[in-house]
Amino acid sequence: MEKKVLVKLENVSKSFGSVEVIKNISLDIYEGEFLTLLGPSGCGKTTILRMISGLDDVTTGKVYIDDKDMTNVDATKREVNTIFQNLALFPKMTTKENISFGLKMKKVDKAEIDKRVDEVIKLVKLQGFEDRYPSELSGGQQQRVAIARSIIMNPKVLLLDESLCSLDLKLKKDMQIELKRLQKKLGITFIYVTHAQDEALSMSDRIAIINNGAIEQLDTPSNIYKYPKTLFVADFIGEANIINAKVLEVGDNEIKVSMLQDHVVDIKADSIFEKNQELKLVIRPENVRISKNELANGIKGSINDITYSGDSTKLLVNIPGSIDIKVCINDDNKYVYNDEVYVKFDSNYIIPLRK
């Protein structure tokens, strides 16, 4: 079945004064999907969201929602709702008043409002807190009021602007699961903005990596992690060893490169490289093999740093005369500081990228 495009950005640019913050972005967002806009702060991801909600105008380009041109339609008339970074719950209104506000503005009749408010309150598990003011709710409860206030409007698209940032780790994990559950249950398209890559990876159907006002890569979380297309993506998502290398020979679907002081490896290469071209190799720390015993074609080094983080241990291996290699292993206690080790890169996991 062909997926329906619900939100379409067509050659959208946005300038504040003379500064261009969004540079000619085109993006299709499908019905019912969970799309994350991920990027460092100041990359323009929130601006993209605000142009979809209508709180910011586009400078050039078009915004379509459900096949209708919404470029010049006011935010109040778009079937899109936002959960703001700071939640922006109305402080002088109770939970119930906050949640029913949007329906009141739409002049829905009172009995209908009451019915829907009850439903939504049950959905986000806020029973018993109907008459409390935002200041009397915990962070997680406030979050749920904000979610309820938006989803009661039955929006076609729900925009979430770094909505979980302010929560502590435990609550954040709970809310992530809850959001995902709600999204599947309601079938609403979610567009989520965040700078936290773990949130993006765990929640999204697709991730758009934004950098400097442009989309660097748009793909599923696992593809983005496994096959980063640019150095920025490789570096931004997860941990990565980025190693300088030079092409020695070019073959069919394979190139021979030299790296880390004349260490030669064969790697698969989809894109075309030329002989003697300088390039960068990306290797994830968990794909580096490490051993105390000599490995065939391995590189000798010594343990420079050990960071234990519960489920895994991160090692930093110093290669004499070269950079430090990050290695991630599952068992601890095996290595101590200054141990002599051998590391080896599996050629299947080396991602070559142009400089």
Added chain:
Amino acid sequence: MKHKLLKNLFILLVFFFLYLPIIVLIIYSFNSSSMNILFENFTFKWYIELFKNNDLIMSFVNTLIVALTSTIISTIIGTISAYGLYKFDFPLKKLINSLIYIPIVIPEIVLGISLLSIYTLMKLELGMFTIILSHIAFSIPFVIVSVRSALSSETVYYEEAAKDLGASNFKIFKDIILPVIMPGVVSGAILAFTLSLDDVVISYFTAGPGSNTLPLYIYSMIKTGITPDVNALTTIMLTITFITLTSIAVIQSRKIRKRI
């Protein structure tokens, strides 16, 4: 221990200094002697006398009319101005923002003379209308400053959230912004009311025949001597103010307790 004793003594002295004149005034309103020097016997006669003094009553009524109308109008104008100055960007905004403070810092006498010359220039007949107009003029900046302090960057977020939920600009102001800035509006209104209530200088320049306000009436008595019925009137005013303020405080603390 000794430290605490000194602290309490200090507070006591401050309050003593602040409230002694008022206490004296209240006591002398029950003094049978017509001179505010010696206390002779306890009496209610000045309270009775007060209601016979038509000039005094008239000036008091005038004062209330002036204070109430100017407070209502200046609070409305000031609140809308503060919101507009906060929300919209326009040329010379910075200049206008600083111009607001000029009527606050300018000597009242200068404001009084300038208002008088403008009314003369416009051939406006001096009276209640010109007094009210003047009081509105000098109250607005105080309301603006008070309301502006209640508008924070948070307000922008509330506005956007309301807009996102489909609220019109009028609804946003009425349902979202106004409740948030209400403390600023109320304190601005109280400020405007009290400023108007005891204004002598500006009223002196802009009053006409038949529009004597209470402060002007009392001020004019200085030449002939202040009669104790003024003491009685101020005591009544004090009592009313005291009751109003206490009930506001009680209502508010009940509201807070209810929320908890």
